[in-house]
Amino acid sequence: GIRIGSYSNCTPISEGVTSEVFRSGTTALKVIVHSTPEPHNPLREVKILQTLHPPCIPLLDSFRDHEQRLVLAFPYMPLTLADVLDRSSSTSSSALDLDLVRSLFRDILQALREIHGQGIVHRDIKPSAILLASPSGPVYLSDFGTAWHPTFSAASEPRDSKILDIGTGPYRAPEVLFGDKSYGPPVDMWALGAVLAECIRSPPAPLFESRPAHEDGNQLGLILSIFKTLGTPTPETWPEAKGFKVTPFELWTVFPQRSWEEILPGVDEGFREVVGRLVRYDGSRATAEEVSSASPEYTYI
Known part of the structure; x- marks a missing residue:
């Protein structure tokens, strides 16, 4: 060495x-x-x-x-959640152990509560940014290289004109894809929901399809995958988007709204409900505080 x-x-x-x-x-x-x-x-x-x-x-x-x-x-951490997912999808056709998923997400939610409480947006939540000390945890959130900070980023990236070229493939939130430069912590919660969905599918697989960043049309492909999966948004399901630079409402193929039972069949119901509170177009996406606090619908995690 x-x-x-x-x-x-x-x-x-x-x-x-x-x-x-x-x-x-x-x-x-x-x-x-x-x-x-x-x-x-x-x-x-x-x-x-x-x-x-x-x-x-x-x-x-x-x-x-x-x-x-x-x-x-x-x-040094020997594993990432991406390693665990790869191993699970190649060695068995089943989802990850749900107790492991629960403890992983409890730790990541605690990390997001802390950073969001300080106004920090991570901007690149994905399985490879979640490190594990052993196959059963504990878990650490890493990869803060593109994080936005309300004080340290203020000069280069004001709060309402943040950079849009953030996030990784299938974990990128739709508001970023449609040019909303005043996005905030909800982009991390969308990504967390997409990661959770991947963990509970059998075998584990990303919720949305996205080609590598250097390929032409990768952003368009991701938008279509999101619309196909969830249904094309409407001004009712995504009122905040009325003010976006690029509209998600016209010019797009209209895919029907789908229920989470259709999108994630045969998965654990409690986790499916949590995914549904995170992976949604509108501003009522759950916060890290809400998911990890003891309100009855969230005691699941």
Whole structure:
């Protein structure tokens, strides 16, 4: 392995848009190798991580290596939820164990309650951003590289003109696809609902279809998949969209509204109800606080 700062025997484990990740014993080192434009901002990521607590991933250290590249040090986690889903869909045709799903989501909801309580929007909730210390947890929320912060992001991205090129494939919320630059924490709740739906399907599979970001028409394909799955929105089912730059109401193929029993047949009813409160067009999407508080319809998680 190579040496990074004071960490020796570092071996590469993954790479992302801006970074390469190495492991040194019990530590994971995220080395920022490419500078990319907003919303990627590793210095802001450091500042945000310093304000957070588990189940958000703890930042152990940040420093510059001998090439002056920024390095972020985290506890090493052997698994992501994406790994667990891949394993489950390839080795069995059943959904994930529901007790595991419940404890995973309890932890992620706690992380989202904390960040949303500070006005932070994660903007890239997806299975690979959810880290596990073991196959049964505990769970940590990671990947804050594109998060929006009400103070630290204010100069580059004012509250009402946020960047729209956020999120990953099938977890992107519809308001972002239709040009609503004043989006907020509900984009994370939509993504969480899409992840939950994936976990409870047998075998696990994304709720919506999305082609890779570099392919032409990927955004259009995702919009059509959402409309086909949920039904095309109307001014009644999505009143907030009347003010969007791009209208979701005209020019689109009209797909009928579908019930969640039709969309997710044969899955656990309690979880299906929670998905239905998260994956919806209108502004009544449940908050992290609502899902994790003890109101009767949510005691499920």
